[in-house]
Amino acid sequence: AAENACRITLGQANQVRPKLPLLKILQAAGAQGETFTLKEVMHHLGQYIMVKQLYDKRQQHMVYCGGDQLGELLGLESFSVKDPSPVYEMLKRNLTSAAM
Numbered sequence: 001a002a003e004n005a006c007r008i009t010l011g012q013a014n015q016v017r018p019k020l021p022l023l024k025i026l027q028a029a030g031a032q033g034e035t036f037t038l039k040e041v042m043h044h045l046g047q048y049i050m051v052k053q054l055y056d057k058r059q060q061h062m063v064y065c066g067g068d069q070l071g072e073l074l075g076l077e078s079f080s081v082k083d084p085s086p087v088y089e090m091l092k093r094n095l096t097s098a099a100m
């Protein structure tokens with residue numbers, strides 16, 4: 001019925017489509033498909049940092065991404081997970097809405 005159609009539409013509304021360089025990073029972390037929710041993008045990026053051991057073992061909030069594709073996308077050598085703003089800036093540049 002109409003409310004189901006509405007729910008399906010809303011379900012699709014919050015999907016985003018990563019541009020190719022970001023999609024490759026998400027896929028390296030095990031992501032399947034080409035559209036994700038923002039929460040899924042963040043989860044896969046976290047997994048990527050873990051799998052590639054980009055975080056400092058002693059100061060675990062520090063991510064050293066210089067020399068990695070992630071650093072290329074962020075335009076940074078390192079960042080702290082305590083300041084997400086550079087990551088959100090990068091996502092603005094590398095995500096398009098999948099709803100269109």
Ligand SMILES: C[C@@H](c1ccc(Cl)cc1)n1cnc(-c2ccccc2)c1-c1c(C(=O)NCCN2CCN(C3CCCCC3)CC2)[nH]c2cc(Cl)ccc12
Pocket residue numbers: 042043044045046047049050055060061081082083084085087088
């Ligand atoms: C709050 C959240 C966050 C999420 C987004 C942002 Cl822009 C900042 C911060 N967060 C807090 N620490 C981390 C983190 C730290 C080191 C290594 C990996 C992840 C994360 C990140 C997650 C995540 O999905 N986090 C789930 C729980 N994390 C706790 C930390 N855990 C590890 C910490 C290092 C030692 C092993 C456990 C992994 C699961 N996704 C991210 C993606 C990026 Cl681009 C950057 C950081 C994260």
